Amino acid sequence: MISVPDEESEPAPTGESDGTPALSGTAGEAAGHAPAASAGRATSAGPALHADLPAQPIQAPPAPIPAESVVESYALHPAAPRLWAWSHALVILVFLVPAALAGGVWQGPRALVAIALLAALAWSVVSRYLRLAVGRFRCERFASGLRYRHGVWWQSEVFIPAARVQHTEVNQGPIARRFGIGRLKVFTAAVQLGALEIDGLAYADALLLRDRLLGRQDEAGHGAPPSAPTAGERNA
Amino acid sequence: MARRHPRRPPANGMPDPLQTSGLTDAAAPTERRLHPWSWLFVLLTQLRPLLLPLVVLFVFGRGDRWALYGVFAALGMSVYALVYSVGFRYWLLDGELIVREGIFNRTERHIPVGRIHNVVQRRNPLHRLFGVTELRLESAGGAKPEAVMNVISRGEADRLERVLREGVEHAFHDDARAVDAPEVLHRLGLGELVRLGVSSNRGLVALAALWAASWQFDIDFRDLPIASRLAGGAQRAAWGFVGDHGAISVALAALVVLAVLWTMLRVLSVAIAIFNYYGFTLERQGRRIVSEGGLLTRTRAGATPRRIQRVTVSQNWIMARMQRVAVQVTLAGGVQQDAEKESRLRWLAPIATLDAAHRLIAEVRPDADWLRDDWRPLHPRAAWRMFKWPALLVTVAGGVLALASPLFLWAALLIPWLWLDARGRARFGAYAMDSRTFAVRAGWLGRHWDSIRLGDIQAVRFRQTPGDRRQGMARVAVASAGSADIVGSPVEVACLPEAEARDLCDRLREVASRPVTETGSMTLL
DSSP states (O other): OOOOOTTTTOOOOTTOOOSSGGGSSOHHHHHHHHHHHHHHHHHHSOSSTTTTOOOOOOOOOOOOOOOOOEEEEEOBOTTHHHHHHHHHHHHHHHHHHHHHHHHHHHHTHHHHHHHHHHHHHHHHHHHHHHHHHHHHOEEEEESSEEEEEEOSSSEEEEEEEGGGOOEEEEEOOHHHHHHTEEEEEEEOSOSTTOOEEEEEEEHHHHHHHHHHHTTOHHHHTOOSOTTSOOHHHHHO | OBOOOSSOOOGGGOOOTTTOOSOSSSSSOOOEEOOTTHHHHHHHHHHHHHHHHHHHHHHHTOOOHHHHHHHHHHHHHHHHHHHHHHHOEEEEETTEEEEEEOSSSOEEEEEEGGGOOEEEEEEOHHHHHHTEEEEEEEOSSSSSOSEEEEEEEHHHHHHHHHHHHHOHHHHTSTTHHHHTOOEEEEEOOHHHHHHHHHHOOHHHHHHHHHHHHHHHTTOOGGGSHHHHHHHHHHHHHHHHHHOSOSHHHHHHHHHHHHHHHHHHHHHHHHHHHHHHHTTOEEEEETTEEEEEEOSSSEEEEEEOGGGEEEEEEEEOHHHHHTTEEEEEEEEBOOOOOHHHHHTSSOEEEEEEEHHHHHHHHHHHOGGGOSOOSOOEEOOTTHHHHHHHHHHHHHHHHHHHHHHHOGGGGGGGGHHHHHHHHHHHHHHHOEEEEOSSEEEEEEESSSEEEEEEEGGGOOEEEEEEOHHHHHHTEEEEEEEOSBOTTTTOSOEEEEEEEHHHHHHHHHHHHHHHTSOHHHHTOOTTO
16 A cells, blocks of 8 residues: 655765756846836836835846855655655554444445545545655755755745754654654744754764754764765665 | 842852952842832732633632632742742842742852843833832843843832943942933824824724633623613614614614724724823933833833844834834844733834834834835736635635525625735835845735844745746745744745746845854844
């Protein structure tokens, strides 16, 4: 039943630096659209509805920032999708087993068939979601900070400057420990966006990323690049 | 209640001319105690969560065995309060404020004076009767205030505040007044308070709270004699006014009732505004900005302008008619408890004329003014994006409900309104970024402008919903170290063209990752 294919969960080769082109070279388009929109605004500003709001000429955007290159890219642990799949399956089962029992007692086999179909549907959604999630996962460290991309339907990319990191936390659940998977939480003083939580890294990678973020790679003695085999990969 | 404690000067407190850096009480450290009436206020603080149920129990006579338990609990608490407030000590030594408190667990906390960022004084009518005040000192972090002095005399509180402001050497000289003659930045007169009340919906909020409370405690206000007489009178008056002439008069009566209700709500709002902000003044005292106000409970809260993380200028429709805005700030700091959040420095001005607001912002945070000429617009199709989903929802829900009752077809009237709203928000929505600040404005009938210093940015987020992706749009948010709940959300601009959003993100990332010293942020200091 659990069929998240492992070949799809294979992480992208680590150390690649293709993360930045997407974030650069787009100022031209932005400039292209702006004048048209500003013309629309100039005519539409209501008369004296807000006296402090005269229609403003929109200035041309400043020159684009040169893209910063990725220092390290941290891959998803190969076993992480499997772990997530199991935990989702567990949730589905927790809801469905009692439902199946109750339905079977009251309505007979037809209810069981309906519930099985429901379970299959839920599972197909979950497995598709996980496949997409694996493809979306990207965790990159720049000289200036950390960028984490995640989310399948609601996609977001959070950037935290290394200089703003206040403290970090690496933890591991009992099952994740068997796989060698860890979760890194990065805290800043920002309350609104909360702590950045990166789940599914190899535990060793999580520790390494933490040390690098805190600027301790040398004294801590972690010289190995993040693509070195970790406990989790050996396990898998 | 400054009294030299004979028992012991603290062991490390031997007067050492090389060590004493000025921030020490006189020559030798003096232990100070709370005001003799402190136990009463400690007790009341302890009882506060129980107070409302107790009042309800006694007033509405639904007492049972629980009331008795309550009395026992209160007795225990008063003993605790007495012992606690008698045992509380604090003193100043070598630039540190040292607080010793607790009965079973004694804590002695050393708070470097420079680390105290927010100082709050609160005085309710009882405090004012006894001439005392509750003083709360907050540092940058932590879930709790560093020290709460519940309560000390007013003179002592003023002295402490002055010490924290400029060092102890001024605190005992009479010319200290001259040194820090406060400069008034903003003041609210009665006329402005009335305007504030008229433009606010606080009356509605209060009514809702009252209604919720009536459910909570199972009180039917219609049972109260005053309420029933009022309601009866209003009913008779309304019918007498309209007479009995069929449908038109019913409609007229409804209008009259609505008008009366609206007026009453406004009157209530004005009353609440006067209660909360009577005598509101904002002053600059040395480096600090201090606001004070309130009719019965007077709250006095101060902070240094550098602690301000975000300046929000807002204006609802009625305020716009009156050419007024409200200016509020969000401070850095982790104190999360509701009661304490309420009393921190929040308003530079609950209401101000446009000129006054400009002047005020120019004084406190010159880079945060909302009048700037570099606003950049949203995506050309932003209005459609904002309109589509609400309209779809209304159409589907209205259609389904219309099957049940044709009355729901009136929901169709919402559609043009939604379009106006979406168009208005798309036109007004914009963002701006210069070398010092990032600003976002949003709204239609009610509008607000947010400004945040680039050096205060703690995180940058680029986000796309499925709808955004289809339309080639994205949203960009930045977070500062301010506590979130006052204004609500991070500073976010939605419906940007995707490419422009990426570019903006890059710029924000670049400035946000500059060293702290370069951008002048001192959030973490």
